[in-house]
Amino acid sequence: MNILIIGASSAIATATARLYAQKYKANFFLVARDEARLSALADDLKVRGATAVTIKVTDFTDDAAYPQWIEEAFTAYKTIDVTLIAHGILGDQEACEKDVNKMKEMMFINGFSPLAMLTELANRYEKQGSGTIAFVSSVAGDRGRSSNYVYGASKAVVTTFLQGLRVRMAKLGVQVLTIKPGFVDTPMTADIDKSGPLWAKPEDIAVGIEKAIVKGKHEVYLPFFWRYIMGIIMHIPHFVFNKLSL
Amino acid sequence: MANTYSSWGRYPNRIQNGCSLKRREDDLSSLSALSKNTPFLPYGLGRSYGDSCQNHAGYVVSSAQLNSFISFDSEVGILRCEAGVSLSDIIQVVLPQGWFLQVTPGTKYVTVAGAIANDVHGKNHHTVGSFGNHVIQFELLRSDGTRLICSESQNPDWFYATIGGLGLTGFITWVEIQLRPVKSANLDTENIKYNSLAEFFSISEESVESHEYTVAWLDCSATGASLGRGHFTRANHCQKQYGPIPPVNTEKGKLSFPITPPLSLINNLSVKAFNELYFNRQREINKTAVTNFDAFFYPLDGILHWNRMYGPKGFLQHQCIIPKCNAESAIKELLEVISASGMGSFLVVLKMMGSVPSKGLISFPSEGATLALDFPFHGAKTLGLLLKLDAIVSAAGGSLYPAKDARMSAQLFQQAYPDWIKLEEKRDPNINSDFWRRVTGCQ
Numbered sequence: 198m199n200i201l202i203i204g205a206s207s208a209i210a211t212a213t214a215r216l217y218a219q220k221y222k223a224n225f226f227l228v229a230r231d232e233a234r235l236s237a238l239a240d241d242l243k244v245r246g247a248t249a250v251t252i253k254v255t256d257f258t259d260d261a262a263y264p265q266w267i268e269e270a271f272t273a274y275k276t277i278d279v280t281l282i283a284h285g286i287l288g289d290q291e292a293c294e295k296d297v298n299k300m301k302e303m304m305f306i307n308g309f310s311p312l313a314m315l316t317e318l319a320n321r322y323e324k325q326g327s328g329t330i331a332f333v334s335s336v337a338g339d340r341g342r343s344s345n346y347v348y349g350a351s352k353a354v355v356t357t358f359l360q361g362l363r364v365r366m367a368k369l370g371v372q373v374l375t376i377k378p379g380f381v382d383t384p385m386t387a388d389i390d391k392s393g394p395l396w397a398k399p400e401d402i403a404v405g406i407e408k409a410i411v412k413g414k415h416e417v418y419l420p421f422f423w424r425y426i427m428g429i430i431m432h433i434p435h436f437v438f439n440k441l442s443l
Numbered sequence: 444m445a446n447t448y449s450s451w452g453r454y455p456n457r458i459q460n461g462c463s464l465k466r467r468e469d470d471l472s473s474l475s476a477l478s479k480n481t482p483f484l485p486y487g488l489g490r491s492y493g494d495s496c497q498n499h500a501g502y503v504v505s506s507a508q509l510n511s512f513i514s515f516d517s518e519v520g521i522l523r524c525e526a527g528v529s530l531s532d533i534i535q536v537v538l539p540q541g542w543f544l545q546v547t548p549g550t551k552y553v554t555v556a557g558a559i560a561n562d563v564h565g566k567n568h569h570t571v572g573s574f575g576n577h578v579i580q581f582e583l584l585r586s587d588g589t590r591l592i593c594s595e596s597q598n599p600d601w602f603y604a605t606i607g608g609l610g611l612t613g614f615i616t617w618v619e620i621q622l623r624p625v626k627s628a629n630l631d632t633e634n635i636k637y638n639s640l641a642e643f644f645s646i647s648e649e650s651v652e653s654h655e656y657t658v659a660w661l662d663c664s665a666t667g668a669s670l671g672r673g674h675f676t677r678a679n680h681c682q683k684q685y686g687p688i689p690p691v692n693t694e695k696g697k698l699s700f701p702i703t704p705p706l707s708l709i710n711n712l713s714v715k716a717f718n719e720l721y722f723n724r725q726r727e728i729n730k731t732a733v734t735n736f737d738a739f740f741y742p743l744d745g746i747l748h749w750n751r752m753y754g755p756k757g758f759l760q761h762q763c764i765i766p767k768c769n770a771e772s773a774i775k776e777l778l779e780v781i782s783a784s785g786m787g788s789f790l791v792v793l794k795m796m797g798s799v800p801s802k803g804l805i806s807f808p809s810e811g812a813t814l815a816l817d818f819p820f821h822g823a824k825t826l827g828l829l830l831k832l833d834a835i836v837s838a839a840g841g842s843l844y845p846a847k848d849a850r851m852s853a854q855l856f857q858q859a860y861p862d863w864i865k866l867e868e869k870r871d872p873n874i875n876s877d878f879w880r881r882v883t884g885c886q
Contacts, residue, residue, distance in 0.1 A: 219690070220690070237513075240514060241511035244513070244514060384465065
């Protein structure tokens with residue numbers, strides 16, 4: 198099995214890669230910005246059973262480089278069975294409200310950058326006629342909330358894009374999976390108080406991702422109960438929602 | 444707010460501040476939470492029962508994010524990994540390739556660096572010694588930014604101070620350990636129901652050569668002639684190979700104790716009932732079986748967060764080693780005192796430790812009998828009983844296990860571990876723990 202992971206050093210991507218190394222002895226093409234982390238992950242995956250690991254260090258702000266390393270990945274392994282797009286930033290909502298450049302930066306990294314990659318990947322998968330494209334979105338994209346609507350919007354952009362891409366790809370036998378994790382205990386959320394019962398570990402999310410891929414799902418909330426939580430949140434009338442500090 | 448950096452016994456239970464080292468190349472000075480004047484303490488998975496993993500004068504620095512493997516040579520069984528990798532992670536990766544840990548404690552949810560810092564032992568101490576005996580090398584990061592590769596030939600004084608050194612000499616970033624080959628994930632086990640303490644010692648003696656793993660569970664409700672009765676378990680790794688070892692999933696199908704009940708579920712009634720039932724669970728005297736490694740080594744890991752059943756006040760463990768010459772008389776005395784107190788211990792575990800010398804300056808494992816007891820915390824009553832037990836241990840020339848302790852006196856500690864002074868010389872000036880301040884007074 199050949200896997201392309203974009204944003205490989207994110208906690209969810211790392212946990213998923215480990216699972217695929219242990220369970221499938223997969224071949225990996227890992228893309229991320231931090232070289233030290235990436236080579237540490239490559240060593241880790243090899244010990245866990247990965248057959249081959251290729252790493253690519255790149256900055257995702259450089260969208261001109263995307264076609265080149267996507268080409269490299271497909272050259273390395275001919276077919277890519279699973280692509281996982283997992284890069285992103287949580288950003289600072291308040292800073293985004295005050296500074297338009299901060300807002301644009303977040304929209305670019307979380308939103309437009311995956312769209313650019315997906316456009317390139319979709320054409321490759323179209324020729325390939327099989328496999329999975331999975332994107333780590335967020336429950337935050339389901340409804341804009343005052344505490345993080347820029348982040349939410351950046352994820353919603355991709356979620357909506359994928360809804361359409363899924364239809365296009367379905368005819369060709371390509372799975373397009375939108376992953377919507379809730380609260381996950383990762384370095385990205387290090388500064389948040391994790392005392393509630395809703396927090397999940399990246400390893401739990403990874404198990405859910407693998408299951409959703411095997412089952413050919415289109416969209417998955419992880420852990421599952423977020424489907425119901427978001428179902429309620431999306432149906433709260435505006436006059437109530439506006440009074441909530443969510 | 445939940446106490447993320449608590450100790451396993453949750454006594455004393457106070458909020459502990461902490462942060463994580465992000466990468467093994469990072470210096471400790473990269474942690475904004477740390478300043479020159481507040482001491483810190485390396486923290487793994489928090490399985491130390493008492494205050495040796497707590498540092499309320501400052502921070503703990505977690506190794507949770509240092510969880511990558513670095514290399515594994517499956518020809519010779521040498522594994523290198525980051526400090527925060529757990530024994531559970533290691534088993535999942537190496538067992539399907541025919542390797543296992545040389546030494547494992549009763550839980551696999553400890554980090555490999557924590558296993559070194561507490562020089563943990565297992566049911567095979569009488570054959571292979573403790574965890575530190577199988578460590579090839581590790582890197583020690585000091586708060587001044589110095590990095591020391593430590594082994595028996597390189598910086599040996601730091602190597603010996605760090606094994607069993609309770610995290611005080613520096614932050615371990617990665618370790619290299621020697622594993623042992625196994626042919627199966629199972630063990631041939633034999634469970635012997637025995638009726639007296641004397642019988643325990645004779646079965647132990649006869650099993651030293653024949654069985655790699657030995658341990659006994661004692662019925663603490665027994666008195667008089669049957670004092671010390673229990674079940675003696677002995678085992679060897681299966682030598683037969685039944686095809687390749689299947690993938691290991693140590694996380695699957697685990698129960699979890701989801702909440703902390705308002706009261707301890709462990710009380711005199713439940714302890715008596717449990718012990719009685721447990722002793723009589725096996726009708727025959729001898730019972731042999733093939734047991735999976737997970738059930739054999741880690742029965743309590745089957746229930747995640749089992750420490751919660753002791754309620755919000757937590758519990759105390761008392762684990763001692765009594766030198767071989769005094770073992771039988773002192774263990775008998777300890778059991779009599781517990782029995783007379785009416786405060787039973789839910790689990791009583793007894794094992795004969797072997798003569799392989801430990802490497803650490805203040806390693807707990809040594810030759811003799813080790814007895815482990817759990818007591819729910821009931822204030823002065825519990826502490827009073829433990830003091831009586833301490834007196835017996837002290838008179839018999841024994842010692843208590845720092846990793847399990849939250850209350851031993853400075854006097855007992857210093858008497859049992861005279862080399863603590865050498866460890867104090869090697870202690871990082873910016874590292875300290877509640878335990879170390881309590882038993883040495885060193886700030």
